[in-house]
Amino acid sequence: MQRRTALLSLTLVVALGPIAACSASADPEPPPSTTPAATSASPTPTPTPDVVVTGADAGLTAVVEKVYAGKSGITAKAATGTWKGEKVAVVTAGDDVTLAVGPKWKVVGGWWPSLDKPTPQLGKGPRFVLVIGSDARADEKLAGSRGDTLQVIGIDGKGGGGVMGIPRDTWAPMPGGGTAKINAAFATGGGAGQVESVRRVTGLPLEGYVATGFKGFRSIVNESGGLPMKIAKKIVFLRSLTIPAGKQMLSGKEALAFARERKSLPNGDFGRSAHQGEMLLAAAVAARLAGPAIIPKEMSVVSKNAVTDLSAEEALTFVASFYRLNPTKVGHEVAVGSIGTSSDGQSIVKVNSSTRAVFARFRDGRL
Numbered sequence: 001m002q003r004r005t006a007l008l009s010l011t012l013v014v015a016l017g018p019i020a021a022c023s024a025s026a027d028p029e030p031p032p033s034t035t036p037a038a039t040s041a042s043p044t045p046t047p048t049p050d051v052v053v054t055g056a057d058a059g060l061t062a063v064v065e066k067v068y069a070g071k072s073g074i075t076a077k078a079a080t081g082t083w084k085g086e087k088v089a090v091v092t093a094g095d096d097v098t099l100a101v102g103p104k105w106k107v108v109g110g111w112w113p114s115l116d117k118p119t120p121q122l123g124k125g126p127r128f129v130l131v132i133g134s135d136a137r138a139d140e141k142l143a144g145s146r147g148d149t150l151q152v153i154g155i156d157g158k159g160g161g162g163v164m165g166i167p168r169d170t171w172a173p174m175p176g177g178g179t180a181k182i183n184a185a186f187a188t189g190g191g192a193g194q195v196e197s198v199r200r201v202t203g204l205p206l207e208g209y210v211a212t213g214f215k216g217f218r219s220i221v222n223e224s225g226g227l228p229m230k231i232a233k234k235i236v237f238l239r240s241l242t243i244p245a246g247k248q249m250l251s252g253k254e255a256l257a258f259a260r261e262r263k264s265l266p267n268g269d270f271g272r273s274a275h276q277g278e279m280l281l282a283a284a285v286a287a288r289l290a291g292p293a294i295i296p297k298e299m300s301v302v303s304k305n306a307v308t309d310l311s312a313e314e315a316l317t318f319v320a321s322f323y324r325l326n327p328t329k330v331g332h333e334v335a336v337g338s339i340g341t342s343s344d345g346q347s348i349v350k351v352n353s354s355t356r357a358v359f360a361r362f363r364d365g366r367l
Contacts, residue, residue: 053078053091059105064091067098067107068115081296083303086312090295090320097292099320101312109317111324122321125157126365128206129310129318130195131280133259134186136213142307145213147186147194149259149276152204154365155321160329162367163280164202164358165273170337171348172201181348186211191309201351202335202359207318208309216305217259218252223301227255229282237261255279269349270336277332284322292323331367333358 051068053061056078068074076093087102098110111120133149136142150166172182175189175196185197191209199206212220221227226249235243237257243250250258258275265271287294299315308315335358337349361367 050074051076055079056089056091059102060089060091060100063100063105063107064098067110067112068093071115077293079293079296081298081300081303083299083310083312083315084308088296088299088312088316090292090316092291092293097320097323099316101316108313109320120321120324122157122317122324123314125155126363127157127318127321128152128154128204128365130198130206130209132186132191132194132209132211133217133276134211134213135183136215138213138215140213142211142213143190144187146183147211148183149273150182150194150198151273151276151280152198152202152206152362153280154204154362154367155318155325156365157321158366159324159326160364160366161322161325162331162333162362162365163277164332164362164367165277165334166198166201167269167273167334167337167349169269169347169349170201170335170355171340171342171350172197181346191307195309202362204359204362207314210302210306210308210310210315212302212306214256217256219305220301221250221252221255223305224298226251227279227283228286229258229279231258235261235264270334273334274332277334281330281332285327287319288323288325292320295319329366333362333367335359 050072051061051065051074053064053076056064060078064076074093076091078089078091080087080089082088089100089102091098091100094114096110096112096114098107100107109121109123111117131151131153132147134142134145135148136145148168150168152164152166154164155161166182168181168183170182171179172185174180174185175193182197182201186194189196191211195206195209228249230247231243231245234245235258237243237260241254241257243254243258259279260272261275262268262272287298295316299319335355337355338352340348340350342348
């Protein structure tokens, strides 16, 4: 409004200037040099562009203009962020959403009902990504830590999806050979090694991973403004932090405690894995309610507090897919196995027929 007022004032000054000059003159006759053509001349109006994108640079505006080629009167708004040094953008225009990556901008997906394109372009489904929560404390590096939280997020590309938890003690093949508890794969092979181990156990074609430690997890929750959740039963973590039952806005510290607690749960680590899956679903619901324009900001927050092998295009289109899910077609399960003992005396979780049945159900990206 301030800018509009300034432009209006400038227009009035230009228009009224000659009138004020004439009123102040002692000579009632106009100056000889003044001609009707000069006094009647008016500036040529600036044409309005067919596509206006606020919050976008020239490059991003250009690729959005190509999306709406032949259309006029399009007003859009861009939200931008970064993912591991690559620029990401979500451009909204009514119900249309355009996804782009930079710095040399290109459109990588989206959905455009205004252009009679009912099917979203978000990559071919099913798609799977592994989320790893390591046991690295605030003063420790991720390298060499264990992948204590293992959740596979899947989407089927048809409006359905799911979150599958894998117990950290699941006996599994390790990168480089041998077998051990599945969370040891992160310590010996990093994110790529953990992905390899989970692929071999589940048979799922994982695209990649996102991993963070205690400090990164707390920062992600805090910088996102907290995590809204409904807690079914009061939790007391390590006898020092109580999370009451009911609707809560969890801080980073509280969310981490909720994700780590297992001793008070009747089914121990299986229950803890279920809690972790519930948190991911709660985060997805909160983001969905905020709308797709929030995606670049949230990706920027995760990017600086986590490690990943997903490209900007992979991460952007995967996250955006959650805005096209039908909540009634999204499930959550823990791949529960049977309790056993390894040859060297460790308490482990063995993959059995029930575990394999969960893997099989999830192969289409939906639970």
